[in-house]
Amino acid sequence: MIRLAANLSMLFTEHDFLDRFAAAADAGFHGVEYLFPYAHAPERVAEALRDSGLEQVLFNLPPGDWEAGERGLASLPGREDEFRGSVVEALRYAEALACPRVHAMAGLLPEDADDEIREAHHATYLANLRFAASEAASAGRELLIEPINTRDMPGYFLSRQDQAVAVLESVGADNLRLQFDLYHCQIMEGDLIRHLERLLPHIGHVQIAGVPERHEPDVGEVHYPAVLKRLETLGYRGWVGCEYRPAAGTRDGLGWGKPYGLVS
Numbered sequence: 001m002i003r004l005a006a007n008l009s010m011l012f013t014e015h016d017f018l019d020r021f022a023a024a025a026d027a028g029f030h031g032v033e034y035l036f037p038y039a040h041a042p043e044r045v046a047e048a049l050r051d052s053g054l055e056q057v058l059f060n061l062p063p064g065d066w067e068a069g070e071r072g073l074a075s076l077p078g079r080e081d082e083f084r085g086s087v088v089e090a091l092r093y094a095e096a097l098a099c100p101r102v103h104a105m106a107g108l109l110p111e112d113a114d115d116e117i118r119e120a121h122h123a124t125y126l127a128n129l130r131f132a133a134s135e136a137a138s139a140g141r142e143l144l145i146e147p148i149n150t151r152d153m154p155g156y157f158l159s160r161q162d163q164a165v166a167v168l169e170s171v172g173a174d175n176l177r178l179q180f181d182l183y184h185c186q187i188m189e190g191d192l193i194r195h196l197e198r199l200l201p202h203i204g205h206v207q208i209a210g211v212p213e214r215h216e217p218d219v220g221e222v223h224y225p226a227v228l229k230r231l232e233t234l235g236y237r238g239w240v241g242c243e244y245r246p247a248a249g250t251r252d253g254l255g256w257g258k259p260y261g262l263v264s
């Protein structure tokens with residue numbers, strides 16, 4: 001069975017953040033994810049979640065200075081203390097929200113990155129993920145890494161599935177898993193169903209969006225009914241995060257989700 005989670009950083013933005021939980025429940029979602037809850041006290045977010053009856057399925061560690069263009073800390077040499085603090089903060093919120101998994105964004109390479117700089121980022125990334133996975137395991141949580149396409153996020157340190165698998169295998173933590181975003185994979189590599197089949201043992205969470213505009217899943221080049229059917233027949237029991245920008249109003253665009261219980 002496909003279980004859809006509304007990404008409240010992109011969906012229901014017609015409402016204030018804490019009101020989006022009820023809007024998602026009303027539209028037939030059973031789970032929510034978003035980028036960052038940190039603008040609100042954990043108890044306030046927990047109250048909105050509880051009142052909506054939804055499950056919290058994912059959110060991200062603090063990413064550094066997002067407004068200044070930073071996109072995560074995990075691979076940034078010299079920012080290790082800040083990254084460690086971000087792990088503690090994310091796990092504090094995960095406890096309050098009973099959220100089973102959190103995503104550590106890798107960060108950006110400098111434009112002039114040479115092999116030495118790339119290697120420094122790689123070494124920092126592995127060391128930080130070892131720390132974060134250990135802390136998350138102690139808290140009973142999973143830690144996710146996600147390849148992100150370099151058209152939307154130029155310079156992002158982790159951009160391909162084979163790179164992510166090599167990192168997972170190097171760190172070797174059972175609770176370090178892959179956040180498999182089909183939108184990014186289609187842009188960078190394509191071959192989605194074969195990637196799903198090969199990567200399934202590593203997958204801790206899936207996200208979907210239409211390609212190339214990142215609108216509803218039924219807008220664009222990916223035939224999601226076939227992809228989601230294969231995900232189901234592969235026995236995936238996790239969540240599918242709907243991480244897309246509605247082409248018009250959120251509810252107006254939910255018709256694609258009717259087979260999965262959504263109400264437009």
Ligand SMILES: O=C(O)C(=O)[C@H](O)CO
Binds near residue numbers: 148243
């Ligand atoms: O960009 C994405 O697809 C994500 O899922 C990150 O968590 C936020 O950039």
Ligand SMILES: [Mg+2]
Binds near residue numbers: 146181
């Ligand atoms: Mg994603």
